[in-house]
Amino acid sequence: MQPILPRVFGGRATGLTLAAMPVSVVLIAVALLSAACGGKSEEAPPPAAVTNPVDPATAGAITGVVKFEGKAPAAQPITMDSDSYCEKQPRNTIESVVVGEGSGLQNVFVYVKDGLGNRVFPVPSTSVVLDQKGCRYAPHVLGVQVGQTLEIASSDDTLHNVHAVPQQNREFNMAHQLAGIKHTHVFSTKEVMVPFKCDVHKWMNAFVGVLDHPFYAVTAGNGRFELKGLPPGTYTVEAWHEKLGTQTQTVTIGEKQTSDVAFTFKS
Amino acid sequence: MALRLYTRFVALSTAVLIFAGGLVTSTGSGLSVPDWPNTYGWNMFTFPLEKMVGGIRFEHSHRLIASTVGFLILVLAIWLWRAEPRQWVRRLGYLALAAVITQGILGGITVLWYLPDPISIAHASLAQIVFCLTTAIALFTSRGWARTGALAPDDSMLRKLTVATTAWIYVQILIGATMRHTGAGSAIPDFPLAFGHVIPPHWDAKIAIHFAHRVGALIATALILATTGHVFYHHRRRGELLRSSMLLLVLLSAQITLGALTVLTWDGRIHYIINSLHVVTGASVLVTSLVLALRAHRSSFAAVRQSDAAVGRVPPESPAIGGGPARLVPPTPHAPPAGPNRTGARA
Numbered sequence: 001m002q003p004i005l006p007r008v009f010g011g012r013a014t015g016l017t018l019a020a021m022p023v024s025v026v027l028i029a030v031a032l033l034s035a036a037c038g039g040k041s042e043e044a045p046p047p048a049a050v051t052n053p054v055d056p057a058t059a060g061a062i063t064g065v066v067k068f069e070g071k072a073p074a075a076q077p078i079t080m081d082s083d084s085y086c087e088k089q090p091r092n093t094i095e096s097v098v099v100g101e102g103s104g105l106q107n108v109f110v111y112v113k114d115g116l117g118n119r120v121f122p123v124p125s126t127s128v129v130l131d132q133k134g135c136r137y138a139p140h141v142l143g144v145q146v147g148q149t150l151e152i153a154s155s156d157d158t159l160h161n162v163h164a165v166p167q168q169n170r171e172f173n174m175a176h177q178l179a180g181i182k183h184t185h186v187f188s189t190k191e192v193m194v195p196f197k198c199d200v201h202k203w204m205n206a207f208v209g210v211l212d213h214p215f216y217a218v219t220a221g222n223g224r225f226e227l228k229g230l231p232p233g234t235y236t237v238e239a240w241h242e243k244l245g246t247q248t249q250t251v252t253i254g255e256k257q258t259s260d261v262a263f264t265f266k267s
Numbered sequence: 268m269a270l271r272l273y274t275r276f277v278a279l280s281t282a283v284l285i286f287a288g289g290l291v292t293s294t295g296s297g298l299s300v301p302d303w304p305n306t307y308g309w310n311m312f313t314f315p316l317e318k319m320v321g322g323i324r325f326e327h328s329h330r331l332i333a334s335t336v337g338f339l340i341l342v343l344a345i346w347l348w349r350a351e352p353r354q355w356v357r358r359l360g361y362l363a364l365a366a367v368i369t370q371g372i373l374g375g376i377t378v379l380w381y382l383p384d385p386i387s388i389a390h391a392s393l394a395q396i397v398f399c400l401t402t403a404i405a406l407f408t409s410r411g412w413a414r415t416g417a418l419a420p421d422d423s424m425l426r427k428l429t430v431a432t433t434a435w436i437y438v439q440i441l442i443g444a445t446m447r448h449t450g451a452g453s454a455i456p457d458f459p460l461a462f463g464h465v466i467p468p469h470w471d472a473k474i475a476i477h478f479a480h481r482v483g484a485l486i487a488t489a490l491i492l493a494t495t496g497h498v499f500y501h502h503r504r505r506g507e508l509l510r511s512s513m514l515l516l517v518l519l520s521a522q523i524t525l526g527a528l529t530v531l532t533w534d535g536r537i538h539y540i541i542n543s544l545h546v547v548t549g550a551s552v553l554v555t556s557l558v559l560a561l562r563a564h565r566s567s568f569a570a571v572r573q574s575d576a577a578v579g580r581v582p583p584e585s586p587a588i589g590g591g592p593a594r595l596v597p598p599t600p601h602a603p604p605a606g607p608n609r610t611g612a613r614a
Contacts, residue, residue, distance in 0.1 A: 173298050177318075
């Protein structure tokens with residue numbers, strides 16, 4: 001037997017009159033077909049697009065590096081034996097503290113926490129993709145804007161549930177029973193960070209930073225990041241790490257200026 | 268005979284269900300199946316076995332076992348309705364059926380609402396009530412219950428002690444369920460001390476819940492020791508009381524050991540098994556205490572029956588076959604004739 005339908009959120013039951021039934025049946029059928037190919041989970045209409053208030057002629061940038069001080073923890077292998085499909089995947093290690101080249105700390109979410117005033121930024125029309133691949137979330141840390149579409153996909157030929165447990169936004173839990181299935185979700189409120197987990201596979205987790213502006217980045221393997229296109233001003237920049245906590249720094253940039261900043265986390 | 272065996276089987280299956288539920292919570296698998304009553308879109312009973320991976324193994328197995336136990340209790344209620352002469356026992360069967368149906372609905376709601384603490388705690392607490400009901404039915408339909416009858420001891424102190432003990436064990440289980448579902452199980456990481464002290468040096472809500480469970484365990488232990496000590500001292504010749512008391516002590520020892528191991532093996536690979544055994548052993552302590560309490564009240568059941576017999580509402584009790592509040596038969600000659608199974612002297 002084939003699965004009936006993935007779960008769709010945000011739906012609302014409506015009363016149907018007999019006269020409206022044929023149209024309703026068609027609409028329901030279309031909705032069901034649409035849901036069978038994926039689902040959409042939307043919390044609120046995205047804010048109206050406005051002209052980017054940043055003048056490209058004066059925009060600057062903040063670049064920097066996040067480093068890990070001390071002895072880097074040994075990479076812990078993930079035991080995936082609770083699912084024979086996952087067990088066959090390439091051996092992976094826990095991603096909570098990943099130290100790379102030059103003691104750079106990977107998977108740190110760096111963003112402008114304060115200093116943008118009441119500017120309103122346009123919502124990107126492109127989606128951000130969170131995939132389930134090899135029984136892991138990829139990427140492990142990512143950012144998305146309020147109103148932007150987060151596309152949650154599965155490349156795995158096993159069952160996953162995508163369970164987001166935010167504090168400010170609405171919690172959701174989606175069934176992903178097929179490889180190739182996709183759901184989309186739109187967050188309505190900024191929140192750093194929204195944890196994602198899979199209750200089927202305990203080791204699977206990801207963190208999504210939801211912001212009302214585009215000035216965020218996730219550190220690469222060498223710990224480096226770049227926040228481009230910032231208007232001149234003084235900003236509070238925060239670096240968030242899932243295990244090591246947060247750090248903030250105040251950074252001032254002038255017209256067309258690039259300021260460099262460094263964060264250091266200790267074990 | 269068949270009904271007696273069946274009631275015991277149902278009670279045992281309820282214990283298995285509680286263990287399966289404990290596994291779901293201990294492994295954090297409660298939301299591994301996002302939909303309900305379906306499982307990933309499949310009908311629950313046609314979900315392919317090969318798809319039972321990771322946390323789904325625990326959650327889906329729990330649903331299947333719960334459905335089976337629900338069906339068993341439905342059969343039990345029908346069987347009691349057809350064959351049990353005592354109306355109050357039949358009503359217990361209906362009550363067990365209503366409780367297990369409510370339990371299933373609570374289980375579904377807690378999944379669909381992402382495990383809200385109050386619903387999850389209510390689900391855990393009602394599970395204990397279902398286990399108490401199935402165990403009580405097994406006791407009331409047992410030969411031992413019928414045999415004891417008017418020979419049962421009339422000891423008001425024992426009655427008070429057993430009621431207090433049973434009630435407190437239930438409260439203690441409620442605190443334990445609150446601790447599990449609020450994630451307070453690891454709030455105090457050491458045992459028997461708390462952060463190296465007798466009293467925790469710092470407090471938050473989770474530490475308070477965890478510590479309350481430990482204090483509750485001490486009170487439950489004291490009450491059980493007082494109850495069983497009373498039985499050993501005053502009723503050592505009453506086999507049915509002695510056996511329950513000894514079992515209660517064995518289960519208490521196991522439960523304290525499992526509670527300690529639950530804390531000490533928190534990050535271990537077998538933690539979820541130990542934690543689940545702690546849950547089901549706690550439930551077993553509760554129903555054993557309940558059985559002791561009901562046996563301590565056996566003379567009250569018999570007294571009610573003798574009183575009824577005195578006014579001609581039921582046949583007088585024979586100590587050889589026991590007594591109890593059987594279904595009342597109107598003394599008037601116009602009363603409709605009761606069926607052969609509905610006027611039995613057993614109570």
